[in-house]
Amino acid sequence: MNGRILRFCQTVALLTVSAGMQAQTTYTDGVFMLNEDWFGHNNSTINFLRPENDVDPFEYYIIQNNEANAGQSLGCTAQFGAIYGDNIYIISKQDQDGGERGREGGRIVVADARTMEIKKRIPVIMTNKEGKSIADGRGFVGVNEKKGYVGSSNGIYILNLETYDIVKQIEGTENPLITGDEVNSDGIGPLYQNQIGMMLRTSDYVFAIQQDKGVLVIDPETDKIIKTIEGCFCTMVQSKDGNIWVGRNTNMDYQDYPYGEMGASGECWEGKELLRIDPSTFETRAVPITVGGLNQTWYAWTAGSLCASTHRNVLYFTFNEDKWSWFTTSKMYEYDIDSDTFTQIYDSSKDERFFYGAGIRINPLDDKIYGALYLDNNRQDYWVYQMDNAGNILQEFEPIQRYWFPALFIFPDKYAPEVKEFTDITLKNGTEEINLTDMASDKDNQDIAIVKTIQSISNENVVAASIKNNRLKLIPKAIGDTEITIRFDSNGKYVDRILQVHSQTTGVQANETEQIEFITGNGGVQIKGLTHNAYLTIYNTQGVQVYAAEITSDEVITGLSKGHLYVAIINNQTYKLIY
Template sequence: MKNKFTLKLSVYLIPVLLTMMIASCKKDHNVKIAEPGKYENGFFVVNEGWFGHGTGTVSFFDYSKGTLTDSIFTKENPGKTLDPATSSLEFGTVYNHKLYLLSKAGGPLVVTDDLSLKEIGRIAAATSNDWRAFVGIDNNTGLVSTGDGIYPLNLQNVTLGGKIGGVDGEVGDLIKAGNYIFALSQSNGVVVLNATTYAVVKTIPGLEVAFARSKDGAIWAAGGTQLVRIDPATLVVQVITVPFTVNGSWGAWHPGSITASTTENAIFLAKNGPYNGGTQVYKYTAANAASFTTPFVTVPTGKEMYGAGLAYNEKLNQLVVSTVKSGYGTNYSVNDLYFYDPSSGAQSKDISYTGYYFPATFVFH
């Protein structure tokens, strides 16, 4: 009887199990695996553009191809531009999978998808615009620095709110850490804001180049003959003496020529001139008392950094440096993108290209 019962049960169960397996397979076939974004496997170079002759552009360095492709924003957005030609595209950053592009001197603030570069919002160009930098606060709000103070930005509809009190004049780089927002002010150095109320809680004068976030979470800035480490929880400041003058870029602002490693507590700082880019990068670590004795990287003879000039690429653990040919005029059309080992300072690659791009900064996913 037991065998007959088992046989009968099997007759009924097997079709049911087969049906369930087929249905499961069909469901599996309907699962779609997200394809890599067109601009996912690489990083962006934000270019100022040749003032008065054309707008800024966005280039893309492809890791797999080892090539640099220019003007990807206009290629992906036919009919849309970063005009006017008298503006300078100076800043870019990725926040919540969106690329924010900001122009000085009347240009637009543009938001795109960071993988496709398709535009999803903008504040149109206007003579009153004078953008500097952007930092995200949460899913709905960001802050934008300008030639006159800081403003909240609604991230859902890309609209500007009223000016934040307590911070006037030109403001450049921004970074958020914990409960605070750090802003670089031309008149007051580093201004620390409460991240919720935007009230000013501290100022650190004398600083002109910012910001970097080291592996331990500390925030770094520099100016004059000092490099400072700011504890983002207590706001305690540690000052390290630098044996040369750290110059800012307020006369023709660009993002700060300072960056940090994520594999060690190391800060990379460019030694720029007061009116031009430098040729040397120094690497500071607390463990190395001779950090500023000799430069960590010296770019090839006849070249000088332009714009921010350097950035740390966390994905590939590389120090990336952009240069133009030293001098003026047609020299600005001679560009190089150098890649250095952040541990040894050895150069691993050089991408040479021509054109009046005037590279401002790098943007990584």
């Protein structure tokens, strides 16, 4: 084997757990290893690996060993964790393992990402009228500094990131099969259908997979589903170029709703295709996987192996042709998006070792791949591979023997976004747009996913502003000056910048692209030429709004004062109106 093998005494580590000792109190210089751990014996655990430490690279049980967390732990069978802002959010399927003694867990555990001190444990996400739990944990995504979404076996829930309380369920994501009284021991019960899988935040929306529906597109401002891309999908990621990629089942006989009713364990799954989704237009393109494939992730849900580089426009995933061993894989593949080529870059089966669960993730700082490998379910031998982005092993680490069952690698978020300063802008001829794509970057996150939002406009009577698809649109209303504060939020860490805007126009201009006419008379102003309903806003020359409503073609607008000049805005287009 290439690399170095580091083995440490299990007895010493176990004594550390019982004594409550803690080797180091900050966690920014390595990688978190979230473990399902030994079901039936104890709750899930997190270890921390410092690859540059030649003497003692592993720190074990960093939640349980923290003295501030006395009597607390993670929940049972944690499969997902994410750092957002200053916290790490760990989501477990259940709140407590039957074998855990002396510590209480939670389906949601919020801890300080630097110190691992627990801030909040939420044992139950949602209950029925009888008080029975009706939502097992799945995943998490940060939406903004005030809220996040928690995925479950029964819908998506809004989590207040200031109080760490569940606010409500997002309408349309619920699992109607779950009542709290169902039996799921057969492996095809309600718990294995309609689940929420991976979720991610783009600059404009939240994308979430629901097992029996497809990819849900959610407006993060309203928490409403605005579109569903139907299909049978599993894992999901956003690539460096900004596109969304999901694994799709190509067994077309299995595409009819409900997908989860038959073959929940995966025998009907054929993951031979990626679906590319444009994050702005929602246009899709099917990309056949020419070598390898994607295993389904639904039965005993995992996050899946599909992951993306932040340095190159490349995806990685692992695969096992054996449908009955979907949670253990040996072959790792690279998909070069720009050249549209799939390549096998590693096969661990030659060493009789296998990637477990989600298996691999890429460090966003240095583009190194981390893989979690083991022998089989009955052995306590595990390894962590550090590999370059071509699949070559750089280092090999061997933790103490234990039934770890690693779920996911999580990388510290060390850096806030770096944001350029704005140059003052003068509006002379009407509406202008500013491309914000290259305004901000982040060393350890996808630049394309940085969220830009307008926090304030000092004088809203001068300019109207909006941001969509990383473009800031400025619509002059009146002559004057104003300041616009824009927030650049990268994974919960944000920087505000102020744009000085000088408007030398009311925005009134001839518009040659629209055939809209304003016909004035004693009864008011008639709008002609609209082909569908539109939103009309009218301002006087001082920038004061005097009318705002949805209108139809031939509608008559009343209430305007005669003998005045107005600015009318329809669908962000400005017109001069004299009445």
